Amino acid sequence: MSTPDVNLETPPTPNGSDRGRTKDTSRAAGTVLLAEPMVRPSLSPYLVWGLLAGAFALVLALQLTVWSVNAVTLTILTSALYGVVIYVVSAVREGRRNATDRLVTVVVTTFFALAIIPLASVLLEVVTEGYKRFDIEFFTYSMRGVVGEGGGAYAAIMGTLIITGVTTLMSVPVGIMAAIYLVEYGAGKKLARGLTFFVDVMTGIPSIVAGLFAVSLFVLILGPGARAGIIGAVALSVLMIPVVVRATEEMLRLVPNELREASYALGVSKWRTVTKVVIRTSIAGIVTGVTLAVARVIGETAPLLVTVGLTTSTNLNPFEGRMATLPVFSYYEYAQPGVPQAPYFERAWAAALTLIIIVMALNLIARVISRVYAPKTGR
Amino acid sequence: MSTTSAPPDAVPRTSHRGDRIFSGAALAAGVLILVTLAGVAGFLLWQALPAISAPPEDVRGGEGLFSYIAPLAFGTVLAAVIGLLIATPLSIGIALFITHYAPRRIAQVLGYIVDLLAAVPSIIFGLWGIFVVAPASVPLAQWLADHLSFIPFFAGPASTSGRTMLVVGAVLAIMILPVMTAVNREVFLQTPTLHEEASLALGATRWEMIRQAVLPFGKSGIISGAMLGLGRALGETMAVALILSVSPGVHWDIISTQNSGTIAADIALQFPESSGLDVNTLIASGLVLFFITLLVNMVARYIVSRRAEFSGAN
Numbered sequence: 001m002s003t004p005d006v007n008l009e010t011p012p013t014p015n016g017s018d019r020g021r022t023k024d025t026s027r028a029a030g031t032v033l034l035a036e037p038m039v040r041p042s043l044s045p046y047l048v049w050g051l052l053a054g055a056f057a058l059v060l061a062l063q064l065t066v067w068s069v070n071a072v073t074l075t076i077l078t079s080a081l082y083g084v085v086i087y088v089v090s091a092v093r094e095g096r097r098n099a100t101d102r103l104v105t106v107v108v109t110t111f112f113a114l115a116i117i118p119l120a121s122v123l124l125e126v127v128t129e130g131y132k133r134f135d136i137e138f139f140t141y142s143m144r145g146v147v148g149e150g151g152g153a154y155a156a157i158m159g160t161l162i163i164t165g166v167t168t169l170m171s172v173p174v175g176i177m178a179a180i181y182l183v184e185y186g187a188g189k190k191l192a193r194g195l196t197f198f199v200d201v202m203t204g205i206p207s208i209v210a211g212l213f214a215v216s217l218f219v220l221i222l223g224p225g226a227r228a229g230i231i232g233a234v235a236l237s238v239l240m241i242p243v244v245v246r247a248t249e250e251m252l253r254l255v256p257n258e259l260r261e262a263s264y265a266l267g268v269s270k271w272r273t274v275t276k277v278v279i280r281t282s283i284a285g286i287v288t289g290v291t292l293a294v295a296r297v298i299g300e301t302a303p304l305l306v307t308v309g310l311t312t313s314t315n316l317n318p319f320e321g322r323m324a325t326l327p328v329f330s331y332y333e334y335a336q337p338g339v340p341q342a343p344y345f346e347r348a349w350a351a352a353l354t355l356i357i358i359v360m361a362l363n364l365i366a367r368v369i370s371r372v373y374a375p376k377t378g379r
Numbered sequence: 380m381s382t383t384s385a386p387p388d389a390v391p392r393t394s395h396r397g398d399r400i401f402s403g404a405a406l407a408a409g410v411l412i413l414v415t416l417a418g419v420a421g422f423l424l425w426q427a428l429p430a431i432s433a434p435p436e437d438v439r440g441g442e443g444l445f446s447y448i449a450p451l452a453f454g455t456v457l458a459a460v461i462g463l464l465i466a467t468p469l470s471i472g473i474a475l476f477i478t479h480y481a482p483r484r485i486a487q488v489l490g491y492i493v494d495l496l497a498a499v500p501s502i503i504f505g506l507w508g509i510f511v512v513a514p515a516s517v518p519l520a521q522w523l524a525d526h527l528s529f530i531p532f533f534a535g536p537a538s539t540s541g542r543t544m545l546v547v548g549a550v551l552a553i554m555i556l557p558v559m560t561a562v563n564r565e566v567f568l569q570t571p572t573l574h575e576e577a578s579l580a581l582g583a584t585r586w587e588m589i590r591q592a593v594l595p596f597g598k599s600g601i602i603s604g605a606m607l608g609l610g611r612a613l614g615e616t617m618a619v620a621l622i623l624s625v626s627p628g629v630h631w632d633i634i635s636t637q638n639s640g641t642i643a644a645d646i647a648l649q650f651p652e653s654s655g656l657d658v659n660t661l662i663a664s665g666l667v668l669f670f671i672t673l674l675v676n677m678v679a680r681y682i683v684s685r686r687a688e689f690s691g692a693n
Contacts, residue, residue, distance in 0.1 A: 111472030206614020299500025
């Protein structure tokens with residue numbers, strides 16, 4: 001879209017060139033253009049890439065010999081060195097404006113690289129640490145009677161699947177129906193506008209607050225101090241419903257009105273139109289949204305910590321007693337290890353690896369569904 | 380309209396019962412969501428009341444509810460602001476890179492990669508923070524304590540474990556990066572192409588075009604994205620609970636072993652072993668957190684809803 005090689009042989013006349021722009025941007029444009037005429041970028045790409053490679057090689061060599069190797073400092077120092085060099089070279093050869101442009105390109109690219117490093121580091125750490133206990137025993141044993149080595153996360157994996165399943169069963173109907181109300185019935189109504197706003201606000205509720213809400217709610221039903229899978233599922237629903245509503249709403253709005261009108265013209269009632277035409281058209285997008293919502297809540301720790309707790313034996317009944325879940329299991333293995341610590345930390349990392357594999361798989365499935373079935377839309 | 384149509388009454392009427400049930404169910408779902416949100420506030424308030432009305436010496440800490448929650452609220456805001464200060468320039472840069480610098484064909488893939496950061500569960504960020512970031516931060520904290528100790532934030536002495544507010548802020552920054560980048564990307568893409576092309580046609584370099592056309596257009600989007608990120612950072616629990624080494628009171632120093640806790644992390648750490656009035660105290664602090672984040676999110680959503688149809692949901 002935005003090509004950097006603007007082909008201008010003569011500098012544009014500054015006066016009148018910014019007619020029709022808003023006031024403050026025109027002043028900015030005017031000062032920049034007056035300051036220095038445009039010169040075509042003229043540095044050879046070989047020189048640019050060569051300088052970058054040189055800066056990288058120099059910093060890497062220094063890190064290998066004098067300092068220690070570190071991805072973050074390597075990125076920052078390379079960018080800083082390269083930025084200074086390219087700025088000076090460009091300022092001499094192409095003028096200050098092009099030099100600034102090149103410098104900003106370096107900064108922006110560095111920022112992106114800096115965001116990739118944590119992701120890579122997290123994945124690397126989880127895989128290398130989690131791999132140690134990623135064995136059959138880990139997936140088939142609970143922690144009942146285990147002290148020190150051995151034991152596994154069977155109970156935690158089942159607990160996570162059950163609680164997430166119950167959460168999904170509660171959240172998806174409510175979320176989809178609310179989205180249908182917003183798109184099909186609520187257009188222009190005050191309630192719908194309020195609902196849209198508060199659904200958005202609800203996406204920002206801290207997960208621990210959702211957990212405390214579920215605790216307070218179930219004090220009413222089960223009395224104080226109760227722990228059960230269902231309480232955790234209610235807490236997770238508070239987090240999941242708004243995500244489902246937003247995703248579904250977005251998909252329903254993509255359905256062309258012509259389809260609805262064609263259905264009405266055939267004498268089909270509104271609710272049948274919605275279920276048989278609108279939903280059916282957008283089902284792939286809705287499934288994608290629900291999958292992403294599941295991926296979001298399956299890794300939640302804090303609400304389960306205060307509502308479900310942890311147990312060493314296998315409890316598959318979400319309506320009674322504490323259950324083990326993967327995130328909480330991982331947390332306690334780290335936070336309250338026995339002696340020696342190593343087997344506890346290894347189990348914590350193995351649980352983290354299991355969790356991240358589940359989450360990434362859900363994300364991948366969602367992307368595949370949306371890629372394969374997505375309705376074609378222009379930007 | 381058409382002139383040949385029969386009077387509406389002549390059309391055989393289908394049963395409207397299905398319609399009524401269905402629209403009723405849709406309405407009920409919408410109302411249920413609003414009721415739930417009100418219920419969050421209501422039930423928290425109900426369970427917080429015993430702590431609010433209790434005599435100060437009975438509340439955990441022995442000095443009353445306010446002096447228990449105030450340092451935690453301070454720590455919450457401090458950690459979130461550090462995270463925001465780091466994440467805001469980064470997210471603007473990343474969004475610009477994806478929308479205006481990266482080759483078109485790989486831009487979408489790069490967007491997915493940043494979104495993947497949002498998929499990593501917070502417990503994993505916590506473990507990563509304590510095993511990787513905290514040890515790596517020790518030399519930096521030492522350097523800050525040696526050279527910049529005249530600034531109250533870096534007064535030192537530097538922590539040797541790295542379990543500091545600075546590390547918490549950095550990890551929070553990484554965790555809120557995806558949502559802020561998503562908002563910024565969206566508003567940068569909405570910049571009218573004509574504005575950009577006009578700027579380029581006048582001879583602006585790419586950076587000048589961005590400064591003249593993209594950034595002014597996206598300003599309110601950047602602000603609301605930052606507010607959304609702030610809301611997330613305020614409520615983040617597990618990463619803080621795992622990383623931060625807490626001591627009571629208010630501490631401005633962000634690189635020492637003495638750090639104020641945060642509300643969310645305090646609840647996660649204390650709740651499992653609490654009973655009686657302590658539970659009510661923790662719920663009261665949760666209520667404070669709820670209102671802080673609610674306020675921040677409402678402001679963010681208000682700004683966003685004034686300008687565009689966009690939500691950071693996911």
